[in-house]
Amino acid sequence: MIKHKDHFHGSDLEKIEEIYGIKKEEIVSFSANVNPLGVSPLLRTTLADKIDAITTYPDREYTSLRKCIAAYCGTDHENVIVGNGSTELISLFIQIEHPKKAMIIGPTYSEYEREISLGGGTTLYYPLREKDDFRLDVNDFISHLNENIDLLVICNPNNPTSSCITSADMRHILDACKEYDIYVMVDETYVEFAENMEEIDSVPLTNYYNNIVILRGTSKFFAAPGLRLGYAITGNRDLIKAINTRKNPWTINSLAVVAGETMFSDTAYIKETKDLITKERARMYQAFCESPDYKVYKPSGNFMLVRILRNDLTSQELFDRAIREKMMIRDCSTFPFLDNKYIRFCIMNPEDNDRLLHCLLNNE
Known part of the structure; x- marks a missing residue:
């Protein structure tokens, strides 16, 4: 794992590119909380x-x-x-x-x-x-x-x-x-x-x-x-x-x-967005509810906060694991009242969500 003190915002893809050597265009940002449909x-x-x-x-x-x-x-x-x-x-x-x-x-x-x-x-x-x-x-x-x-x-x-x-x-x-x-x-x-x-x-x-x-x-x-x-x-x-x-x-x-x-x-774009986020949010929430490694908090936005329950795992390590698979999540240790046991990620398209679920739930 690369040792660094940076905590990246969803718009910091240039920094990611510099530190990890991954082209920013190839990164799926689960950190920016932006509608995965893109511009209508x-x-x-x-x-x-x-x-x-x-x-x-x-x-x-x-x-x-x-x-x-x-x-x-x-x-x-x-x-x-x-x-x-x-x-x-x-x-x-x-x-x-x-x-x-x-x-x-x-x-x-x-x-x-x-x-x-x-x-x-x-x-x-x-x-x-x-x-x-x-x-x-x-x-x-x-x-x-x-x-x-x-x-x-x-x-x-x-x-x-x-x-x-x-x-x-x-x-x-x-x-x-x-x-x-x-x-x-x-x-x-x-x-x-x-x-x-x-x-x-x-x-x-x-x-x-x-x-x-x-x-x-x-x-x-x-x-x-x-x-x-x-x-x-x-x-x-x-x-x-x-x-x-x-x-x-x-x-x-x-x-x-x-x-x-x-x-x-x-109205068509608005409805498509709401339908996608509602369906995928419920699916991802359920997946984390079923994992013994995490506690997930019921989300209302297009993102969810998750606490890491494993003693041998930190938010920076999970960030590092995800970014090496070209997915960027948020290490929440810089937020007031949170520590290195919290991550946040937003809801993306089903295919990208599947990749993130596999990365966070199946990897050792």
Whole structure:
């Protein structure tokens, strides 16, 4: 095994190529959590047909795009803000709210803490517990909220645990946060992959609560991370005005507008994605449930977290085993509250999933 201290993100294929000598084009990334169908055929043809869109500036208000997003999400287009990926919107939101003390439910995506730190704030983590299968104990969590916290960050479904919070529980959280004047930022990057999406979608709550903003993007579900198209939904018009005032004009390019207006109404692709992920997720979950070497946590996203039960095996060793077979999984030892006994991988096409199952379950 190559000894190294690198922990690779799903986009780090160049580093993999350098260290392992494997061409990045040959690697199946089970680490990036991107839709295995790739870009939809409709989007490919539409972008080719409308390439001349780049000869003009997009609408400064992105009205048509925001209406498409609103129809897709079931909200009013006035509640929608678009940005250059959800990362731009996270940054803008934190700049505006300028939290002094934030609470993050972890383990989770590291960018939240980074942005809060850049704004001069400090971060507390509320840990999801392994004994609860990384599912949130809502009553216990609420008991840890207080008036010193001004921002709560929730990833739902959560990365890397793939656990979720129902909208009923989210209501309890929002009510408690309202008492303490805490704003809630919910990252729903993976919500469209959830089989029970209607039970965890927080968009309807924006009609009743003004202390919530929801972030989504097109990188994962629509397999378009390079498009850099993200959006936020909130019923707080003051926040929308503040973000639009601060946001640079035309951060969404003309082709991204065309792409967005196409993909959100591409019902055939959306259904095919949901059907594939639902079927393959259940199959892979069952396979790991039957293995004595692993404990798998019930997933809601298009990925699953697995704990290694064997004493003679680590997450880095499994990463190494998989990458030598040109498959990249995530070594989760760098996530808060996890160690070198956890791996994460996403759901891919059936043939690739079979290869990964054989690699992780059958090799000694």
